[in-house]
Amino acid sequence: MKLWRKPFDYAEKATTSGQVFIDEERCKGCGYCVEFCPREVLKMSTELSPKGYNLAVVQDESKCLACGFCEVICPEFAIRISTTNEK
Amino acid sequence: MIDAMNVEEPSIEKYLRQDRLPHIWCSGCGIGPVAGCFLRAIDREEIDPDRIAVVSGIGCTGRVAGYVKLDSFHTTHGRAIPFATGLILANPELNVVVFSGDGDLVAIGGNHLIHAARRNIDMTVICVNNFNYGMTGGQVGPTAPLEARTTTTPYGNFEFPFNLPYLVSASGASYVARWTVLHIRQLEKAIAEAMTKPGFSFIEVIAPCPVVYGRMNKEPKGLDSMYYYQEKSVIRNGADPKDADLELNGPIVVGKFVDVQRPTLWDHLREVSSRAQEKAKARAKV
Ligand code: SF4
Ligand code: SF4
Ligand code: SF4
Numbered sequence: 001m002k003l004w005r006k007p008f009d010y011a012e013k014a015t016t017s018g019q020v021f022i023d024e025e026r027c028k029g030c031g032y033c034v035e036f037c038p039r040e041v042l043k044m045s046t047e048l049s050p051k052g053y054n055l056a057v058v059q060d061e062s063k064c065l066a067c068g069f070c071e072v073i074c075p076e077f078a079i080r081i082s083t084t085n086e087k
Numbered sequence: 088m089i090d091a092m093n094v095e096e097p098s099i100e101k102y103l104r105q106d107r108l109p110h111i112w113c114s115g116c117g118i119g120p121v122a123g124c125f126l127r128a129i130d131r132e133e134i135d136p137d138r139i140a141v142v143s144g145i146g147c148t149g150r151v152a153g154y155v156k157l158d159s160f161h162t163t164h165g166r167a168i169p170f171a172t173g174l175i176l177a178n179p180e181l182n183v184v185v186f187s188g189d190g191d192l193v194a195i196g197g198n199h200l201i202h203a204a205r206r207n208i209d210m211t212v213i214c215v216n217n218f219n220y221g222m223t224g225g226q227v228g229p230t231a232p233l234e235a236r237t238t239t240t241p242y243g244n245f246e247f248p249f250n251l252p253y254l255v256s257a258s259g260a261s262y263v264a265r266w267t268v269l270h271i272r273q274l275e276k277a278i279a280e281a282m283t284k285p286g287f288s289f290i291e292v293i294a295p296c297p298v299v300y301g302r303m304n305k306e307p308k309g310l311d312s313m314y315y316y317q318e319k320s321v322i323r324n325g326a327d328p329k330d331a332d333l334e335l336n337g338p339i340v341v342g343k344f345v346d347v348q349r350p351t352l353w354d355h356l357r358e359v360s361s362r363a364q365e366k367a368k369a370r371a372k373v
Binding site for chain 1: 099103108109110112113116117124268271275309
C-alpha cells in the first residue's frame with residue numbers, strides 16, 4: 001500500500017502478517033478458505049491429498065493479514081495461521 | 088506438512104482427538120466449522136474444560152461427541168436431551184452442551200426438546216440444521232423447506248417445516264439464536280454466550296450438506312450453499328422468531344432472537360425442596 005504521509009499510529013495499527021500452514025492429510029478441498037480469504041492468499045491446486053482430494057495451497061503468503069478466517073471456516077481443522085515470525 | 092518447530096499449537100487442537108482425524112464428514116460439510124466454534128468458545132469464555140460434557144444423539148452431527156477430547160456421551164437416537172438432563176440433575180456444576188442435528192433433536196427427539204425448553208433446564212443445545220437425515224441417505228427432515236427435494240420427496244417436500252427458533256422460544260427457552268456456518272464469528276460468540284447463560288439456550292446453525300441435501304437442491308458443492316447464505320442472509324437481532332420462517336432459496340433471517348432471564352429448573356427444584364425441608368423441620372419440632 002502506498003502512503004503519502006505516515007500516520008502517527010502506523011506502527012500500532014499496522015496489519016500483522018501471517019504464515020499459513022495447511023495440513024495436507026486433513027484438507028478435503030472444499031475451497032472455503034480459498035473463496036473467503038479477503039486477500040486471495042490461497043488457491044486450489046491440482047495436486048491430490050493422500051485421500052484423493054484437491055488440495056488448497058498457498059499462492060502468495062506475503063498478502064496474508066493473519067485475519068484467521070480461513071482457520072475458523074475450515075471444516076477439517078486443517079489450517080493454522082502463525083504470526084510468530086513477524087517482525 | 089506442518090513445520091512443527093514453527094507453529095504454536097492451534098487453540099482448539101488440545102480439545103480434539105487428533106488420532107481420529109481426518110474426520111468422517113464429507114468435504115464441505117458444515118458440521119466441522121460449528122464444532123470448531125464450540126471448541127474456541129471454551130477458551131473464549133475460559134470455561135474449565137473438565138466441567139464440560141458434550142452429549143450427542145445419532146447422525147452426522149452426533150459424531151461431534153467422538154471427536155472432542157472432553158467428557159462426551161454419544162447417546163441413542165433422539166435422546167440426547169434426556170441424557171443431558173440426567174447429567175445436569177446429578178451434577179448441576181456441569182456445563183452440558185448438546186450437539187445434534189435437526190433430525191435427531193427435532194423429529195425423533197422433538198418432544199424432549201420442547202419439554203427441556205419449557206422446564207428451562209440449564210443446558211446449551213446446538214442444532215446443526217441441514218434439512219435432512221444426511222447419514223442415512225438424505226431422507227426428508229422436519230425442517231426441510233416446502234418444495235425441497237430429498238431422497239424421500241423426489242418431487243418436492245409437501246410437508247410444512249418447523250420454524251425452530253419460534254418453536255423453542257414459544258416453549259420457553261432463555262436464549263435463542265440462529266446463524267449460518269458462514270457467520271462463523273457471530274456463531275462463536277453466540278455459542279460462548281449460550282454456554283455461560285443460565286437456562287435453556289438454543290442455537291440453530293444452518294449448515295451445508297453438499298453430498299446429500301445439496302446435491303438434490305442445486306447446491307452440489309458446499310460453496311454453493313455458502314454463496315446462498317452470503318447472498319440471502321438477513322441479520323435481524325431481536326427479530327420476532329415468528330418471522331424467521333425458512334423457504335427454499337428464500338431469505339434466511341439470522342441473529343439473536345431471544346435473550347431473557349428466567350429461573351432454571353434447578354433453581355426451582357432447590358427452592359421447593361428447601362421449603363419442604365423447612366416445613367418438615369418445623370413439624371418435627373411441634
Ligand atoms: S477450507 Fe480446509 S478443507 Fe477446505 S480447502 Fe481449505 S484447507 Fe482444505
Ligand atoms: S489468515 Fe486471512 S488473509 Fe491470511 S490466508 Fe487466512 S483468510 Fe487469507
Ligand atoms: S452426509 Fe451431509 S451432514 Fe453428513 S457428513 Fe456428509 S455433508 Fe455432512
